[in-house]
Amino acid sequence: MRRSVLLRDCAWALLLMAPAVLFGLWIFWPLIGVAHQGELPSYLFNLRQEKRRSEYAGIKIINLDQAYALFNQGQALFVDVRKPYQYEEEHIPGAVSLPLDDWKKNKNTPLPYIPKDRLIVTYCIREACYAHLEMAKILQAQGFTQVMAYLGGFREWEKAGYPKQAGLSLQMAGKK
Amino acid sequence: MAIAGSGLGLLFLYAGGKKYLHPFEFAQFVLDYELFPQIWVGFGVAILPLVEFISGSLLVLGYILGGLDRLATKRGWASRAYLVDGLKRRSCLLLILGQSIMFTSVLIVTLLRGLKIDCGCGLFFQREVGLVPIMEDALLVLLAAGLYWWEFPIGKKETLPPS
Numbered sequence: 001m002r003r004s005v006l007l008r009d010c011a012w013a014l015l016l017m018a019p020a021v022l023f024g025l026w027i028f029w030p031l032i033g034v035a036h037q038g039e040l041p042s043y044l045f046n047l048r049q050e051k052r053r054s055e056y057a058g059i060k061i062i063n064l065d066q067a068y069a070l071f072n073q074g075q076a077l078f079v080d081v082r083k084p085y086q087y088e089e090e091h092i093p094g095a096v097s098l099p100l101d102d103w104k105k106n107k108n109t110p111l112p113y114i115p116k117d118r119l120i121v122t123y124c125i126r127e128a129c130y131a132h133l134e135m136a137k138i139l140q141a142q143g144f145t146q147v148m149a150y151l152g153g154f155r156e157w158e159k160a161g162y163p164k165q166a167g168l169s170l171q172m173a174g175k176k
Numbered sequence: 177m178a179i180a181g182s183g184l185g186l187l188f189l190y191a192g193g194k195k196y197l198h199p200f201e202f203a204q205f206v207l208d209y210e211l212f213p214q215i216w217v218g219f220g221v222a223i224l225p226l227v228e229f230i231s232g233s234l235l236v237l238g239y240i241l242g243g244l245d246r247l248a249t250k251r252g253w254a255s256r257a258y259l260v261d262g263l264k265r266r267s268c269l270l271l272i273l274g275q276s277i278m279f280t281s282v283l284i285v286t287l288l289r290g291l292k293i294d295c296g297c298g299l300f301f302q303r304e305v306g307l308v309p310i311m312e313d314a315l316l317v318l319l320a321a322g323l324y325w326w327e328f329p330i331g332k333k334e335t336l337p338p339s
Contacts, residue, residue: 005329012267013274016234020226028199028222035218044204086304125294128204155292 048128056133058140060148067121067150068162076119079111079139081131082154092123092157093165100131103138110135116143123150123157178239181265181323184316185235188272192228199225205296209286224275231271238265266327273320280313 025032034043052061062070070076071092078095080087087097098110111120120139124132136149150157158164195202203221206212212220242265283295286305295305303309 002328009264009266009270012264013270016230016264016267016271017227020230021223024222024224024226025219028218031199031203032215032218032222035214038214040203040214040217041207044200044207047200128201128208 044128051130052133056130056137056149059133059136061133061151062121062148064150064152064156064160067123067152067157068160070119070121070148071162076121076148077111077114078150079120079122079132079135080154081122081135082125086125086154088167090158090164090166091154093163095123098122098135100135103135110139110142111144114144117145119146119148120144121148121150124153126153126155127151129153177323177326178243180319181269182236182239184272184319184323185232185239185268187316188228188232188275189236190232192225192230192232195221195225196229202296205294208291208293208296209282210291211282211285227271228275231268231275235265235268235272238268266324269320269324269327273317273324276313276316276320280310280317283310283313 031040034040052059071078071094074094078092079098080091080095081098081100082091083099083101084097087095087099091097096111103110114120120136122132122136122139124130132149132153136147139147154164199221202225203217206217206220207214279297283297283305286293286295287307287310291305293305295303295309297303297309297313
């Protein structure tokens with residue numbers, strides 16, 4: 001009895017799955033085709049690239065080499081938009097923590113004591129992330145004139161073996 | 177039990193709907209795990225959100241109709257138990273159990289491999305793979321298994337559809 005009930009439940013579960021499988025395959029067949037050709041990562045990258053071009057057109061994007069050169073020159077202020085605990089674990093030395101989520105909650109003035117013409121580089125965890133672009137847009141709207149977004153994010157920086165440090169979160173947002 | 181079951185169903189309904197509406201973000205999360213060949217990722221992105229959505233929504237509907245049925249029986253109206261049975265709550269729970277086991281296993285393997293990636297399992301915010309998401313998914317496994325055991329008709333008389 002127990003076994004037959006279990007078997008019947010499993011059979012019904014498969015039957016309930018059938019419309020999900022058929023509908024999913026029908027809707028996402030082109031995506032499966034892309035994945036079959038082994039081009040899914042580049043396809044997704046291009047989609048994000050398009051989104052960046054359309055939604056963040058005014059933001060200057062820099063790559064790893066450019067970010068490292070700016071870091072070495074020591075003139076740019078790196079702004080870490082990840083969560084505070086991620087910043088505390090490790091971050092680019094000298095970077096300040098300005099989590100996008102916190103800013104969205106509090107809407108404080110970002111970087112209140114920093115001159116508006118200071119060179120600022122925002123970064124996130126990885127390339128498939130929009131928080132650094134969003135923050136760059138916010139900073140531009142606040143009047144900062146030299147804002148850039150480092151696309152690869154902290155994961156790429158870490159992989160390249162560039163300097164990093166751990167430490168407490170230095171929140172850089174003042175009251176409105 | 178009905179509240180716990182409905183909560184579980186709503187969770188899967190929401191998670192499935194969110195993944196279905198953002199398939200490319202979901203695909204990137206699955207790729208980041210570096211665990212499956214690309215073609216599997218493609219099939220997973222196509223099928224998994226809808227399985228989550230269907231199992232979750234039918235489970236919720238099953239509990240709602242179960243409540244209505246009990247109400248109807250109390251008032252002496254004709255029982256619609258066959259309709260509730262038709263929604264196959266236990267089968268939905270099996271599907272949810274299977275998915276939860278799969279998610280938990282993937283998280284454990286990823287944690288053991290030491291990958292620092294977003295788990296893609298945060299319904300309301302992003303989190304990295306770690307012990308907390310694993311515990312949460314393990315809790316879902318226990319809840320789905322417990323509800324299935326509760327619904328299992330051993331020692332109970334099953335309501336059969338009218339012939």
